[in-house]
Amino acid sequence: MLQMRDKKGYVRIAVAIFLLVFLLFPIYWMVHTSLMPTSAILSVEPKILLDPTLINFFSYVDVFIRKPIVQWFRNSLVVTIGSATVSVVVSLFAGYSLSRYSTFGQQLMGYILLLSRMLPGALLVIPLYIIFSRMGLINSLIALMAANVTAIIPFTTWMMKGFFDGIPTELEESGLIDGCSWFDSFYYIVLPLTVPGLAAVIIYSAILSWNEYLFARTLAYDPGAWIFTVGIASFVGEHSVSWSGLMAAGTIFIIPIIFLFFFLEPYLVRGLTAGAIKE
Incomplete structure (x- = not known):
């Protein structure tokens, strides 16, 4: 009985993590795209994880200027x-x-x-x-x-x-x-x-x-x-x-x-x- 409860608890945690990632991913991708140069955004295989060498805040400065x-x-x-x-x-x-x-x-x-x-x-x-x-x-x-x-x-x-x-x-x-x-x-x-x-x-x-x-x-x-x-x-x-x-x-x-x-x-x-x- 205790093992069954533990399994249910793990399943609930896994479902909660999946839903959290599913709901927050659009926000993450929006921030990710805003920090990447256009060449990286339009690449054939865009990177899901942020590349520290490509991060820049030019887009934020540009939107305030333009x-x-x-x-x-x-x-x-x-x-x-x-x-x-x-x-x-x-x-x-x-x-x-x-x-x-x-x-x-x-x-x-x-x-x-x-x-x-x-x-x-x-x-x-x-x-x-x-x-x-x-x-x-x-x-x-x-x-x-x-x-x-x-x-x-x-x-x-x-x-x-x-x-x-x-x-x-x-x-x-x-x-x-x-x-x-x-x-x-x-x-x-x-x-x-x-x-x-x-x-x-x-x-x-x-x-x-x-x-x-x-x-x-x-x-x-x-x-x-x-x-x-x-x-x-x-x-x-x-x-x-x-x-x-x-x-x-x-x-x-x-x-x-x-x-x-x-x-x-x-x-x-x-x-x-x-x-x-x-x-």
Whole structure:
């Protein structure tokens, strides 16, 4: 019996290592390609392991010289922060409303939000383009933030609803009995307990906004309003592809999200699983 358990343990470790290598290999290959010269990248038999004699950082210097990386980064940062902030605030109160009140209108609105999340982005981009065009918001970061919010809020609202469902209403009632107003009870009692859920919503909103391409490509075709995802696509030319520059820009692109994930990771799992178990 003990040998069987040991064998199962080894199998699990082997599967975990395989999955880890499988998932991290694209990131490794992106960094690998960004550090290699073009001749090594396009060779018939490219080396999987890094060759220390060929490593150079010319691609990173070149992308900052040839491309407005800083402007793309700034635009992406503004759009991500704006989209995440609006999404968190709206989904916080919308999720609380769906959790604490069960009127027909609110439940109907909740299902409409869920249904809207099922619509593909390609179906929404044309109506959004027409609306923003009439409002004069094409080629503006506000249009990108508004478009991202329409795609983020339906899911984050239901995420926050599941989390509020796991917070007993007796906590709020005890605060009201002690003389707190509704807002005080929400702010001082409920809100501190929602930190894991808020962290999960922030990470989801930030990743979705940071990686968004369809809306950004359609609603902001002026190079001055490009975000990082659209700018990276410019490395793919009509007759050639700057692979080392493309991979260098991609490596720079993922760094902020990695830092955000590690900063909020302690709260992420708790936030995503909140409301999954009912007592």
